[in-house]
Amino acid sequence: MTDPAPGAVLRGAVDLSSLRNRPQPAAGAAPADPGAASDLPSLIMDVTDALFPQVLELSRTVPVVVDLWAEWCGPCKQLSPILEKVVTELGGRLVLAKVDVDANPQLAQAFRAQSIPLVVALVGGQPVPLFTGAVPEQQVREVFAQLLQVAAQNGVTGTLPVEPGDGDAAEPAEPALPPLHAAAYEAIEAGDYPRAVAAYEQALAENPRDADARAGLAQVSLLQRVQGLDLQQARAAAAAAPLDVDAQFAVADLDVSGGHVDDAFERLLDLFGRLPGDERAPVRERLLELFGLVGDADPRVIRARGRLASLLF
Known part of the structure; x- marks a missing residue:
């Protein structure tokens, strides 16, 4: 402020x-x-x-x-x-x-x-x-x-x-959360993102089809990754090392957390296209995670999926 x-x-x-x-x-x-x-x-x-x-x-x-x-x-x-x-x-x-x-x-x-x-x-x-x-x-x-x-x-x-x-x-009454979801929510409120990640991961281990746990895991994982990052420093590091996957991931995560979704997708898709085939898997996995976080029906995700498919084939 x-x-x-x-x-x-x-x-x-x-x-x-x-x-x-x-x-x-x-x-x-x-x-x-x-x-x-x-x-x-x-x-x-x-x-x-x-x-x-x-x-x-x-x-x-x-x-x-x-x-x-x-x-x-x-x-x-x-x-x-x-x-x-x-x-x-x-x-x-x-x-x-x-x-x-x-x-x-x-x-x-x-x-x-x-x-x-x-x-x-x-x-x-x-x-x-x-x-x-x-x-x-x-x-x-x-x-x-x-x-x-x-x-x-x-x-x-x-x-x-x-x-x-x-x-x-101010809010309608909601059903009680499942225990692991409640534990994750309490951890997020306390700023303890590793504990929240662990709770969601356990929920998925018990029920791999738990869509709410999968979405929660993606959201809290993003919060955990950007915690403590400085945007200007991250951008400088990414500009200095265009093929450094971790450096590009950091800026993409910060962009998504700040609402710059298209910028994040373009950065990762550009990186995917420039990397050798045997080094692309982590970038594809991060893109798919962010697609799920933003929502498969979102027009930006649809556009990015189309470009990813063209790069794959």
Whole structure:
């Protein structure tokens, strides 16, 4: 998170002017969806392009955290539950606005969401950049603590009234996770990725057809691989050694975790095409792992699979 000067709000990071003054519905028009505007405010809300002016106005009372995500984004699925948990525990001092970038292109453009997950705050109607990519829970807590300080410096100190149990009502009840899945989830929340990997691997050993365990293993393996990596250093190492498989893997993993999926696929496919036939297997395996992480139906995966097939044959 960028550290602003006391009493100042970060300006100019994104342009929200086009979203501030949308036309209001004409008199007599059909009421908005009851699950949308009428539910504002709440601790955790799904926000659309049309509802965003209300979110901006709300940010003049209480800081709003904006989570820009997409269904295909694996790191988003790791980060979103952490954001929801921490916001809920803060008891109304922050609000979480979730934005599906695929369904809300104007918001994605306004926030310049070139990679996701992207997390930005709104304080007094102005944007405050927070972070990009999946981060551990402890880092989320630290960033949110800084955000509350920035909000206080700018006179935004309201608290949203929360009824007992409201945090639990933000999400529908779900069936209990299988024991190994629950163990993996707890390990991820604690930032213990090796333990999470071990739990998912054990689940797959017991049931090789466990698709949820396979997807979870791919996601947490990626988080484990990128933990502690520095993007600039990784890019420099990859540029200095174009045929170094590990160096190219590191940048590809960082690109996927940051939402730059096409860049990651192109890097690995270029590497695959340049390597001798007997050295290609690890690259193919990493590509297939990332294909599964992003989703077989994703257009980027379909394109990359086609190019991989042409390189194989």
